[in-house]
Amino acid sequence: MRKGDTILFETPPAIAEFAAVGGKRESEGPLAARFDLLFEENTLGQETWEQSESQLQRHCLDLALQKANLAAAQLDLILAGDLENQCTASAYTLREVDVPFAGLYGACSTMAEALGLAACLAAAGFVGHAAAMTSSHFCAAERQFRTPLVYGGKRAPTAQWTATAAGCCILAGKGQGPFVKSVTFGRVRDYEIKDINNMGAAMAPAAAETILRHCADTKRTPGDFDAVFTGDLGIVGTRLLKEILEKEGLKLDNHQDCGLLLYDIDTQDVQAGGSGAGCSASVLCAHVLPALRAGKLKKVLFLSTGALMSQITFLQGESIPGVAHLVELASEKEGQA
Structure with missing residues (x-):
């Protein structure tokens, strides 16, 4: 069933298993004990940072499959x-x-x-099992988007630390859960932010937009959930998100940001918090989903937020568009979303 931008599942698909893998800085953070695997050095024994990130993903996929008691060949899609x-x-x-x-x-x-896409395919019966997986690597991302590590430039206070991490979920039409109850795919929003060292400000308006649309579609508020998790807005983006929603008459008292959960910003030198595609993925699989499975959380909203620039558009002086996709997760299957 669809209401506005939100897809609600009559039979919610299950997240059969999940795994989180991280690097050195993640091993020093507050969620370290909850990761399935952590590496003390970020090369992972590879010759390049890019090869290291591929190894990070492979370990994560293999762990999720092992926990699900599945062979890779039993996946219909990754x-x-x-x-x-x-x-x-x-x-x-x-x-x-x-x-x-x-x-x-x-x-x-x-x-x-x-x-969200894997959940749609599983709910429709087009896949028996599908994997949803993302990763990021600090060194690979810095080399691509900003400056080589050997440059040694000083990082701005609004900058965020790209996580060396990966998360993988195995989706199925049925299983023990947690369960995906609904999905709201976001729209691209651009508030003319041009500072490549301030991703939180670029992404926060898109997060606010998606939350507002989900609430309008479902006639619910953030207060109806145990928590609202956003993907790596950091200190700056978190503050801006709450300001935008308050102007729309929506309070966000139960908000937690993955970029502020992955690291201890008081003791780890990560400036405004964590970021990267592996940030929200690893926090989801190491922290959010285990809490749902254990019944510590009953229902949450999980949003990953993205800044959609490239190194070329940045050098051309373009502003940075943002997008945020929302997934509603629940510990129990019963109860229509």
């Missing part, structure tokens, strides 16, 4: 993406996995995009 040009981290990972592959790019919004 939806995956990353921050590298042309989703090469995902493509290079999956060249060794003989499964149909749909590459996605929504920048840091990719995990919610992949999860």
Whole structure:
């Protein structure tokens, strides 16, 4: 069933299993104990940062499949993406996995995009099992979007730290859950932010837009949920999101940002918080989904937010569009979304 921009599932698909993998800085953060696998060095034994990110994804996929007691061949589709040009981290990972592959790019919004699309396919019966997976790598992203690490430039206070992390969910038409109750795919919004070191401000308006549309479609408010998780808005974007929603008459008292959960901003040098496609993906799989499965959370909204610039558009002086996709998650299948 569809209401406005929101797809509501009469039979909610299940997230059968999930896994989170991280790097060195993630191993020093507050969620470290909840990751399935952490690496003490970010090369993962590879020659390039790009190869390292592919290894990060492969470990994450393998762990999720092991936990689900599935072989890769039992997947009907893998939806995956990353921050590298042309989703090469995902493509290079999956060249060794003989499964149909749909590459996605929504920048840091990719995990919610992949999860939402996989849920639609599973609910419709087009796939028996599908994987939704995203990753990011600090060194690969810095080299691509900003400056090489050896440059040694000082980071702005509004800058965010790209997570070296990956998250993977295995979707199925039925299972123990947690469950995907509804999906609201976001619209691109551009508030003329041009500062590549202020992604939070660029993405916050899109997050506010998607939350407002979901609430209008479903006749609910954020207060109807245990928590609203956004993907890596950081300190600046979180503040702006709440300001925008308050002007629309919507309070967001139960908000948590994945970019502020992954790291301890008081003790770790991450400026305004975490970011990257692997940020919300890893927090989802290491923190949110386990809490839902354990019954500590009953129902939540999960939004991944993305800044849709490229290194070329930035150099051309273009502003930075943003998008945010929302997935409603619940610990129990019963009860219509």
